[in-house]
Amino acid sequence: MRLKRIKGVKFGLLSPKEIRKMSASKIITPDTYGEDGFPIELGLVNQRIGVIDPGLRCKTCGGRMTECPGHFGHIELAASVIHVGYAKLIYRMIAATCRKCGKVLLGEEDRKRFLEEIEWQKEKQADVGEVVKLVFKEAAKSGVCMYCGESQKRIKYDKPTSYIEIDEEEKGRRLMPTDVRERLERIPDEDIALFGMDAKSARPEWMVLTVLPVPPVTARPSITLESGQRSEDDLTHKLVDIIRINQRFMENRDAGAPQLIIEDLWELLQYHISTYFNNEIPGLPPARHRSGRPLKTMTQRLKGKEGRFRGSLSGKRVNFSARTVISPDPDIDIDEVGVPEEIAKELTITVNVTERDLDAMRETLKRGGKHPGANYVRRADGKKVKATESNYETLAEELDIGWKVERHIRDGDIVLFNRQPSLHRLSIMAHYVRVMPGRTFRLNPAVCPPYNADYDGDEMNLHVLQTEEARAEAKILMAVKRNIISPRFGRPIIGGIHDYITGLFLLTRGDKRFEQEKVQDILNKIDIEDLGEPAGTFESPAGSEDSHLTPYWTGKQIFGMILPEGLNLQFRGKICEKCIERGEECKKEECPREAYVMIREGNLVCGIIDEKAIGSFKGIIIDRIFRRYGEEAAKVFINDASRLAINYIKQTGFSFGISDEDIPKEGKEQIRGEAVHEAEKKVEELIRAYEAGELEALPGRALEETLELLIMQELARARDDAGDIAERYLGIENPGVLMAKSGARGSLLNLTQMAACVGQQSVRGERIKRGYQGRTLPHFKSGDRSADAHGFVRASFKDGLSPTEYFFHAVGGREALVDTAVRTSQSGYFQRRLINALQDLEVKYDGTVRETRGIVVQFKYGDDGVDPSKGEYGKVVDIDEIIRETVEVEETGA
Amino acid sequence: MKKGKFSILEHELVPEHMVIEESEIKELLDKYKIKKGQLPKIKLSDSVIKEIKAEVGDVVKITRRSRTAGKSLSYRLVIE
Numbered sequence A: 001m002r003l004k005r006i007k008g009v010k011f012g013l014l015s016p017k018e019i020r021k022m023s024a025s026k027i028i029t030p031d032t033y034g035e036d037g038f039p040i041e042l043g044l045v046n047q048r049i050g051v052i053d054p055g056l057r058c059k060t061c062g063g064r065m066t067e068c069p070g071h072f073g074h075i076e077l078a079a080s081v082i083h084v085g086y087a088k089l090i091y092r093m094i095a096a097t098c099r100k101c102g103k104v105l106l107g108e109e110d111r112k113r114f115l116e117e118i119e120w121q122k123e124k125q126a127d128v129g130e131v132v133k134l135v136f137k138e139a140a141k142s143g144v145c146m147y148c149g150e151s152q153k154r155i156k157y158d159k160p161t162s163y164i165e166i167d168e169e170e171k172g173r174r175l176m177p178t179d180v181r182e183r184l185e186r187i188p189d190e191d192i193a194l195f196g197m198d199a200k201s202a203r204p205e206w207m208v209l210t211v212l213p214v215p216p217v218t219a220r221p222s223i224t225l226e227s228g229q230r231s232e233d234d235l236t237h238k239l240v241d242i243i244r245i246n247q248r249f250m251e252n253r254d255a256g257a258p259q260l261i262i263e264d265l266w267e268l269l270q271y272h273i274s275t276y277f278n279n280e281i282p283g284l285p286p287a288r289h290r291s292g293r294p295l296k297t298m299t300q301r302l303k304g305k306e307g308r309f310r311g312s313l314s315g316k317r318v319n320f321s322a323r324t325v326i327s328p329d330p331d332i333d334i335d336e337v338g339v340p341e342e343i344a345k346e347l348t349i350t351v352n353v354t355e356r357d358l359d360a361m362r363e364t365l366k367r368g369g370k371h372p373g374a375n376y377v378r379r380a381d382g383k384k385v386k387a388t389e390s391n392y393e394t395l396a397e398e399l400d401i402g403w404k405v406e407r408h409i410r411d412g413d414i415v416l417f418n419r420q421p422s423l424h425r426l427s428i429m430a431h432y433v434r435v436m437p438g439r440t441f442r443l444n445p446a447v448c449p450p451y452n453a454d455y456d457g458d459e460m461n462l463h464v465l466q467t468e469e470a471r472a473e474a475k476i477l478m479a480v481k482r483n484i485i486s487p488r489f490g491r492p493i494i495g496g497i498h499d500y501i502t503g504l505f506l507l508t509r510g511d512k513r514f515e516q517e518k519v520q521d522i523l524n525k526i527d528i529e530d531l532g533e534p535a536g537t538f539e540s541p542a543g544s545e546d547s548h549l550t551p552y553w554t555g556k557q558i559f560g561m562i563l564p565e566g567l568n569l570q571f572r573g574k575i576c577e578k579c580i581e582r583g584e585e586c587k588k589e590e591c592p593r594e595a596y597v598m599i600r601e602g603n604l605v606c607g608i609i610d611e612k613a614i615g616s617f618k619g620i621i622i623d624r625i626f627r628r629y630g631e632e633a634a635k636v637f638i639n640d641a642s643r644l645a646i647n648y649i650k651q652t653g654f655s656f657g658i659s660d661e662d663i664p665k666e667g668k669e670q671i672r673g674e675a676v677h678e679a680e681k682k683v684e685e686l687i688r689a690y691e692a693g694e695l696e697a698l699p700g701r702a703l704e705e706t707l708e709l710l711i712m713q714e715l716a717r718a719r720d721d722a723g724d725i726a727e728r729y730l731g732i733e734n735p736g737v738l739m740a741k742s743g744a745r746g747s748l749l750n751l752t753q754m755a756a757c758v759g760q761q762s763v764r765g766e767r768i769k770r771g772y773q774g775r776t777l778p779h780f781k782s783g784d785r786s787a788d789a790h791g792f793v794r795a796s797f798k799d800g801l802s803p804t805e806y807f808f809h810a811v812g813g814r815e816a817l818v819d820t821a822v823r824t825s826q827s828g829y830f831q832r833r834l835i836n837a838l839q840d841l842e843v844k845y846d847g848t849v850r851e852t853r854g855i856v857v858q859f860k861y862g863d864d865g866v867d868p869s870k871g872e873y874g875k876v877v878d879i880d881e882i883i884r885e886t887v888e889v890e891e892t893g894a
Numbered sequence B: 001m002k003k004g005k006f007s008i009l010e011h012e013l014v015p016e017h018m019v020i021e022e023s024e025i026k027e028l029l030d031k032y033k034i035k036k037g038q039l040p041k042i043k044l045s046d047s048v049i050k051e052i053k054a055e056v057g058d059v060v061k062i063t064r065r066s067r068t069a070g071k072s073l074s075y076r077l078v079i080e
């Protein structure tokens, strides 16, 4: 099929002629099904306007239920009726045109001017709405027709669908829809353009209905209830009402009923047709179902979140997908996903049975509904059969080449895994299925960062791929191991978090010694054949009489076992306290903090493994393995590292509790005295100096600003000092400090606030000063500039905050809350606009970036043609590293 | 250019624009297998285009300093 470009979309009104032309059947009877159970001829579920019953054929196109798209029918209205959707426009039009000759009440000159203006707007493809508004406004002003001399009467619009003409004596006369239609008919074609419309596709009198199109039954199918009773669609109900009233109107009129009754019925017909279009018109009571529920009519089908546009077209639901809560499992691979058996039995893959898999599929079928089984079989003739307890044996026998089997997903199948919001391509990655008991999806915590997932109730979606091509593409492009390096910053985004880091940190710190049994215990989930030479021997059990020399391995050695052979690498870890940046010399192997990590020939020679080595976002070791040994090696390393870390931390145990925030008495006193009290005294001194006029203004600052700045500085230092003291007393063995230093979780600031001093609270970078005149709270004197009157919280969270401190903390906390709320919505919108603008750009095989028409956007992608996830941090190659390695090889080789 | 008036071409943020020969255009279009209309565009009203007196249908070569590649080339078709 040839692709076609859409040139434009044209909107118009349906003319009565068109409605009749596209109608396949007149609708006369309000009934649906007859006594015989078949649709009634000329009824609302007429066989000419579509079929919804299996077995029946459409009388218009001959198609069956699945083939016939349905056809429109029509109702001939006994009296014309205003279309509510256009009621306002009709009002403007009759108010702007002559009641006798129908011309728009504008002088020749104005007319010409407006027509030109509209033409110009259209040429610019701009909105004509503003000009048209002016036309209506100008034309409605005129009291006398400038063409035929008829004096005009004022029109009052009585919502939603009535118009009243008021004469000089202020007497009103209701304009019936027929009158309105006649007036609209009189507007000449040439004047229609003044309303920004085109007379060929939208004559104004078509806004007053004389014929009503009836949508095909396929658009309003009835449902059969469990009791066997038919329940009709809301639209059908509404159409029934319309036909009934229409009939009554006709009967009464033909019988010569009094005008009053006719008008009542007319009004009723108008009501039903109005609510048929929109059941939420202000001023009209909504039409209700027998149960009292308001009917869902035309407008309600389209409007809002659940409507056709937002609900059905923009947001679609798909088959072959599942959603549930996620929970962690460090024992599965990073590119696996644990799928509950219940879900695995529901999701299927269609297998085309060939010679090669005939036997295997027979076996699968024979299992019936049990897990690695099948749900449906499609025979060679296309007939679909459900595999049930009663027939799977025979189905397995009959199974033949050319059949299709919808088998359950099982271990090793590739699926797509996704977590919303899908902000980058790593939000959807391909995982391999691992069916397990339980009701949650299982996910290795190392893959949480790309999804931005945690386990506090997050849910994720899973999609089963249905074609061989899709599976191949997923494997090559979307597999987790292909996406270890982020295309955003060119570093691993998958890596250790939380306990993984703590575990390896503890394992590789210092000189930990393990005898063989222990080593094997720690490594029991990792595929390692040879422990290698022990580091030495020690006496075990120590000091006992029957102790003997036992060989031991160190923690660093154990970590080395999961490193690829021949890996060489050196870097300064996260725990390095910026020796070089501070102008000190890095002692390298002799670093007292073991911050210098050196890996030689796949062995950890020295240094502690921390966030910088294996963490997500940093992960130098992962990065190096990925680039040197490939994605598979990197995947295996992350798998091994997660098992090793978790296994070790499980055996040593690691916890953090409220008592870990305890600081001994002398520490507390030091914090209160040395840090906080000193600072408060200095603040008082600053205030005194300021009030005495002794304070000197900083350059570019007012005196008061200077004071505030100095106070802020002083108080910030107080908290830092408090933190330092606290850190000293807590010591590196404190689990909180350990987590902060290794990068596992939390920061030293968090610890400071918990254990020592929460510090100054601020709003917009300043001390808190809002509230009453001259003071923040009634607890303080007006004009008090002291620390505690302006939001300095001297307590720690452990101590507990005083009422005023608590209040200030809430004030400062609110800013953070508002900031994040505003930031996320703004950046989300900005990202959407960017994506919309860029989504169709493509890097072609010649390295150019082009849009859909083939117009070049960049002659070389990013000027250098480098994929950030493949190059070395923005460069094609890291020359320095290559030189370093070459030199090293030569040195060691020599 | 009037005396004493600053030429924007001299400004360090304005990259070098150069109208290229017909033969070079052909070479360029052949290299990328594109038609002239598929080149990025630049308006005749662009200050640099006015300054170098390029005409509609000309192709200008723009040489920029690039953070990633050092020097980068791009081409634009002058349009109305």
Ligand SMILES: [Mg+2]
Residues within 6 Å of the ligand: A453, A454, A455, A456, A457, A458
């Ligand atoms: Mg969460």
Ligand SMILES: [Zn+2]
Residues within 6 Å of the ligand: A048, A049, A050, A051, A058, A059, A060, A061, A062, A063, A068, A069, A070, A071
């Ligand atoms: Zn049909």
Ligand SMILES: [Zn+2]
Residues within 6 Å of the ligand: A098, A099, A100, A101, A102, A103, A145, A146, A147, A148, A149, A150
């Ligand atoms: Zn007139």
Ligand SMILES: [Zn+2]
Residues within 6 Å of the ligand: A572, A576, A577, A578, A579, A580, A586, A587, A591, A595, A596
């Ligand atoms: Zn260091």
